[in-house]
Amino acid sequence: MRRPNILIVDDEVSNIEIISAILEDDHEVCFATSGEEALQVARAELPDLILLDVLMPGIDGYEVCRQLKADAVLADVPVIFTTALGDQEAEVKGLELGAIDYVTKPVAPVILRARVRNHLDMKRMRDELAELAVTDALTGLGNRRCLETRLAQEAARLAARGEMLSVIILDVDFFKRFNDLYGHAEGDRCLTMVAAALNRAMHRSNHLAVRYGGEEFACILPGLAHEEAMEMARSILTRIQALGIPHSASDIAPHVTVTAGVATAACRAEVEPQRWIVAADRQLYAAKAAGRNTVSGRFYDAVALAEL
Amino acid sequence: MAELEDLLARRSLRARRVFEALEAALQGQGAAEIAPLRAALGALDYAAAATALTALAETLGLAKEKTA
Structure with missing residues (x-):
């Protein structure tokens, strides 16, 4: 099990020595001797907890805390x-800036260990809850909230250089009939297998497959040109057909198939990320109208996407 | 030595334990470079420690890429 990583920030080396001696047996400990260095180390190491001195030359602890809380990754x-x-005034100021606790030096080892343990436990639970909030319980893929968050992040990141973003939305064909015929337990099993196949198709670390809702799935594909995204969608259809999940109530094939809509556009700061979903959804409906078990896609320019 | 280099870059206090193991393994080799490395680690001056580690590697005939 990974040992929690604690960052000690203090301009006095002797204070770092004292605190590390208390914590080193049970934690990975790193240190910084100035506010500037604290921010650098925090960004590089992403610690689980920071013990932060208030009075330091240069950037003081309050300012470090303020900058940490303003950083989306470290907040x-x-x-x-x-x-x-x-x-009390100094203590209140620290807590108002977002600090979770306050200990005065000289620190009592037993108290410091107990407080650190409690706050690490609480952080672990918060992290687990945060993970659950963006995870689909059935398939283990990200959920709709995960999609919206990631789409906004990627669109903002790619907009800086006007890079391409593609979104695929997929729908399991005649899934209601599947559930009615085989039952909900088999329906859940089908969705789990489709999700796993979809996830296996995500070759790049920044490609993401999520369960969008019901029998709908979506993929966010940053940096893919439109034809590459279309090819990816076609390969997903092939993978899911290859699962060979029987579906005798389908009008298309004796096994489970999916239909996909693909939307690609260069990212622009003024275009809302949600436009990619709307566009891919329209393409999905076009593919359904064309008979299902197929892919429909379009490359949108910024104006066309914004007008959807 | 590569692990120590990494721990210094990450400002990890585990660097001192790794240094002790390294010092024992060297059995007196590079003693002139070991002393400033020990002093720098003791003072938590990791910039000086990294410099001393590079000097130690050179003394021991270890090219930088072998320690990375």
Whole structure:
């Protein structure tokens, strides 16, 4: 099991030595001796908890805390202020800036260990809850919230260089009939197998497959040109047909098939990420109208996408 | 030595334990370069420690790419 990583920030080396001696047996400990270095190390190491001195030359602990809480990646890292100051005003200021706790030096080893353990436990539980909130319980893929968050992140990232973003939406053909014929347990098994096949098709680390809802799935494919995204969609259809899940109530094939809509556009800051979903959904309906078990796609320019 | 280099870059306090193991393994080799490395680690001056580690690697005839 991974040992929690704790960042100690203090301009006094002796204070770092004292605190690390208390924590080193049960944690990975790294350190920084200035506010500037603390921010660098925090960004590089993504610690599970930060013990932060208030009074330091240059950027003080309050400013470090302020910058940590303004950073989307680091905002959830618990910060405990460690300082010789004992006045209530300083304590309130630290807590108002987002620190989770406050300990005064000299630190009592038993108290520090207990507080660190409690805050690490709480962070672990928060992280697990956050993960559950974006995970589809049946398939283990991301859920709709995951899709929306990731789509917004990728669209913003790619907009800086006007790079391509493709979205595929897929629908299991005649799934209601499948459920009616084989029962919900088999329906769940079918969705789980389709999800696994879809996930296996995501070759790049930044490609994401999610369960969009019911029998609908979606893929976010940053950096793929339209024809590459179309090819990806076709390969997904082939993979799912190859599963050979019997579906005698389908009008198309004796096994489970899917239909896919693909939308590709260059990212622009002024185009809402949701437009890709709307566009892919339209292509999905076009593919359904064309008889299902097929792919329909379109490359959109920024104006066409924004007008959807 | 590569592990120590990595731990120094990551500002990890485990670097000191890894250094102790390295010092024992060297059995007196590179003693002149070991002393400043030990002093830098003791002072938590990791920039100086990284410099001393590079000097130690050179003394021991280890090219930089072999330690990376």
